[in-house]
Amino acid sequence: MKAQRFSMGCRSALLVGATLAGVLGTTVTVRAQALKDLQTPDTPLVLKAQGSFYVGGEKSEQTEVQLGSLGPGGHITVNQMYVRYMVPQGGDGNVPVVMVHGATLTGKSWETTPDGRMGWDEYFVRKGHPVYVPDQVGRGRSGFNQAVFNNVRAGTTPAGDQPAMFRFSDEVVWPNFRFGSKPGEPFPDSQFPVQAADELSKQGVPDVSRLLPTPNPTFKALSELAGQLKGAVLMGHSQSGSFPLEAALLNPAAAKGLVLVEPGRCPDTYSEEQITTLATVPILVVFGDHRDTPTGLTTLPTWQARFEACQTMISRLKRAGGQAQMLSPAETGFRGNSHMIMQDKNHLQIADLILQWIDAHVSKQRVGGR
Amino acid sequence: MKAQRFSMGCRSALLVGATLAGVLGTTVTVRAQALKDLQTPDTPLVLKAQGSFYVGGEKSEQTEVQLGSLGPGGHITVNQMYVRYMVPQGGDGNVPVVMVHGATLTGKSWETTPDGRMGWDEYFVRKGHPVYVPDQVGRGRSGFNQAVFNNVRAGTTPAGDQPAMFRFSDEVVWPNFRFGSKPGEPFPDSQFPVQAADELSKQGVPDVSRLLPTPNPTFKALSELAGQLKGAVLMGHSQSGSFPLEAALLNPAAAKGLVLVEPGRCPDTYSEEQITTLATVPILVVFGDHRDTPTGLTTLPTWQARFEACQTMISRLKRAGGQAQMLSPAETGFRGNSHMIMQDKNHLQIADLILQWIDAHVSKQRVGGR
Numbered sequence: 001m002k003a004q005r006f007s008m009g010c011r012s013a014l015l016v017g018a019t020l021a022g023v024l025g026t027t028v029t030v031r032a033q034a035l036k037d038l039q040t041p042d043t044p045l046v047l048k049a050q051g052s053f054y055v056g057g058e059k060s061e062q063t064e065v066q067l068g069s070l071g072p073g074g075h076i077t078v079n080q081m082y083v084r085y086m087v088p089q090g091g092d093g094n095v096p097v098v099m100v101h102g103a104t105l106t107g108k109s110w111e112t113t114p115d116g117r118m119g120w121d122e123y124f125v126r127k128g129h130p131v132y133v134p135d136q137v138g139r140g141r142s143g144f145n146q147a148v149f150n151n152v153r154a155g156t157t158p159a160g161d162q163p164a165m166f167r168f169s170d171e172v173v174w175p176n177f178r179f180g181s182k183p184g185e186p187f188p189d190s191q192f193p194v195q196a197a198d199e200l201s202k203q204g205v206p207d208v209s210r211l212l213p214t215p216n217p218t219f220k221a222l223s224e225l226a227g228q229l230k231g232a233v234l235m236g237h238s239q240s241g242s243f244p245l246e247a248a249l250l251n252p253a254a255a256k257g258l259v260l261v262e263p264g265r266c267p268d269t270y271s272e273e274q275i276t277t278l279a280t281v282p283i284l285v286v287f288g289d290h291r292d293t294p295t296g297l298t299t300l301p302t303w304q305a306r307f308e309a310c311q312t313m314i315s316r317l318k319r320a321g322g323q324a325q326m327l328s329p330a331e332t333g334f335r336g337n338s339h340m341i342m343q344d345k346n347h348l349q350i351a352d353l354i355l356q357w358i359d360a361h362v363s364k365q366r367v368g369g370r
Numbered sequence: 371m372k373a374q375r376f377s378m379g380c381r382s383a384l385l386v387g388a389t390l391a392g393v394l395g396t397t398v399t400v401r402a403q404a405l406k407d408l409q410t411p412d413t414p415l416v417l418k419a420q421g422s423f424y425v426g427g428e429k430s431e432q433t434e435v436q437l438g439s440l441g442p443g444g445h446i447t448v449n450q451m452y453v454r455y456m457v458p459q460g461g462d463g464n465v466p467v468v469m470v471h472g473a474t475l476t477g478k479s480w481e482t483t484p485d486g487r488m489g490w491d492e493y494f495v496r497k498g499h500p501v502y503v504p505d506q507v508g509r510g511r512s513g514f515n516q517a518v519f520n521n522v523r524a525g526t527t528p529a530g531d532q533p534a535m536f537r538f539s540d541e542v543v544w545p546n547f548r549f550g551s552k553p554g555e556p557f558p559d560s561q562f563p564v565q566a567a568d569e570l571s572k573q574g575v576p577d578v579s580r581l582l583p584t585p586n587p588t589f590k591a592l593s594e595l596a597g598q599l600k601g602a603v604l605m606g607h608s609q610s611g612s613f614p615l616e617a618a619l620l621n622p623a624a625a626k627g628l629v630l631v632e633p634g635r636c637p638d639t640y641s642e643e644q645i646t647t648l649a650t651v652p653i654l655v656v657f658g659d660h661r662d663t664p665t666g667l668t669t670l671p672t673w674q675a676r677f678e679a680c681q682t683m684i685s686r687l688k689r690a691g692g693q694a695q696m697l698s699p700a701e702t703g704f705r706g707n708s709h710m711i712m713q714d715k716n717h718l719q720i721a722d723l724i725l726q727w728i729d730a731h732v733s734k735q736r737v738g739g740r
Contacts, residue, residue, distance in 0.1 A: 035425070046416050141575065149519060169444025206513060
């Protein structure tokens with residue numbers, strides 16, 4: 001991959017002072033800046049198809065209390081995965097790309113950026129790929145199994161049985177997503193549009209992933225989706241960074257390529273047999289800059305530690321004959337990229353490098369479009 | 371509006387036997403039929419723009435426990451509203467339509483139907499209108515304030531303080547959404563694609579609307595969205611059927627027209643002053659058939675009772691000089707339409723009637739596109 005130089009823009013810390021001032025009160029109305037900031041592309045987007053559907057899911061029989069006491073007990077569907085898709089005109093024979101979001105977030109991560117620029121979902125479509133954006137099982141439009149919360153409310157289950165719902169505070173996002181070491185103090189070369197940090201804050205939803213059965217149903221749903229698509233590139237981010245690996249182990253033939261964007265983990269627990277299976281699939285791991293920054297969460301290691309775990313996994317895959325490689329500042333020359341690399345100011349340049357990798361390592365054609 | 375005859379299709383109850391058989395066990399894998407059933411339109415969809423953004427939201431300062439004990443306390447954003455949008459090429463000067471979903475559902479209601487046909491979101495775009503589809507505050511990609519649930523888990527708040535999370539059982543959906551009087555027994559003229567009832571089931575998410583402050587922040591978010599759009603038609607469904615009325619009262623100039631699809635309520639509590647304000651906005655109320663069916667929820671009245679409340683409101687609006695009218699089987703001749711009228715088999719014919727009403731009663735042009 002060709003290294004590219006990036007002209008660093010030195011961003012003033014003053015620029016975000018106004019944004020952070022809004023954080024001081026307990027309930028301060030956030031200025032709705034989003035609609036007016038939306039950018040319109042120069043050329044229309046021509047779609048053969050778009051829409052949404054679900055993958056997976058199972059029936060759960062629940063009591064009146066578990067259903068919220070609005071009516072009698074009965075069955076609902078749980079553990080299904082919502083997927084929104086766009087197929088470009090003329091691109092339905094190209095390999096589809098599935099983009100999975102991270103912790104406390106939804107598929108929104110891949111749509112319009114917090115400062116109103118085109119998201120990777122549309123950009124990959126414009127580059128000819130059908131794009132499928134799920135909400136992880138348990139999040140957003142995929143919903144979650146509410147039974148235990150209603151049982152706790154009714155007193156029939158101890159309160160400790162309901163799982164914690166995670167959110168990252170705005171203050172923690174700055175070091176953990178590596179916009180800067182402290183809230184309101186961006187790295188001079190930060191690629192994240194920090195003036196729109198309040199818009200990113202709105203993307204946060206409660207993360208009830210501890211509610212989910214083991215293994216996480218999203219793994220199977222992703223492998224099924226890839227199978228139904230007759231092959232797909234699976235892209236994960238952060239919490240879901242390792243999900244493409246898990247889906248590929250369930251159905252390696254359908255995983256045409258894996259892109260792990262700032263993965264929260266590259267497991268060191270895979271057996272040699274699993275590594276041999278994963279070595280049949282081209283794998284790209286993408287990391288940003290400033291990875292040594294303490295995350296602000298004592299429970300979470302630095303991103304450098306995860307980066308190193310991924311380097312170890314890449315080495316194992318290569319020894320097993322796999323095509324696996326790292327895309328980080330050392331390879332690209334880009335500096336200042338954050339954890340939210342798909343929303344960074346140079347996000348389309350990063351996307352181009354991933355698209356080049358797909359072109360080089362993944363068969364662009366698949367047998368028969370949808 | 372011109373009355374149209376509808377040729378009744380007599381649907382066999384046997385057809386859904388297989389679907390309902392899956393409901394008997396406690397955890398039965400639902401057949402993933404959705405992707406293969408997706409229908410592709412004959413002509414491409416040409417968009418000037420598409421993407422997503424948020425409206426509203428406020429900062430909430432929370433403790434470590436309230437944030438799920440992953441890191442220290444801090445601020446998050448709550449009560450924001452996610453909005454996905456599509457603007458047709460050449461249609462950005464036309465009046466936008468905002469489509470809001472009902473209880474236990476998300477914006478998915480307006481997307482691809484459970485049996486894979488084009489949703490109203492795309493159809494209205496193809497008819498020239500920019501379309502904006504929110505997730506109500508507290509639902510789907512809009513998230514909700516998880517603080518009380520984490521407090522209850524930690525034992526610092528009584529369990530009864532956390533609100534119930536509602537879901538409709540599959541069994542209750544049949545009479546309440548008026549597919550048939552009993553599960554698995556559709557009305558002979560039912561317009562709902564009952565063979566895809568299991569796909570509708572997947573659209574359900576926990577409804578935590580009792581968690582929300584009063585008034586519901588979605589009202590203000592909708593009025594702000596209409597204002598930012600320089601005028602819009604606001605469409606609500608079921609639980610949100612009255613939301614367009616509330617948004618119009620906050621900003622009547624921005625509410626170019628209101629479409630209340632099977633509204634859960636047409637309030638009888640509006641003052642004469644409020645009715646006078648609402649009489650300045652064209653209002654269409656849309657109802658389906660079989661409204662006398664008991665809902666299967668003793669807490670909820672029949673849809674006929676809501677229909678009659680809406681007739682009363684329409685009469686009040688007319689006496690105040692307003693343009694308000696009912697669109698129901700009595701006016702259209704269509705029989706068998708369900709509560710999920712935007713997913714019914716004749717959904718595009720119903721959409722056409724609404725589009726005709728918009729053309730006749732709402733200024734199609736607005737001052738300046740986005």
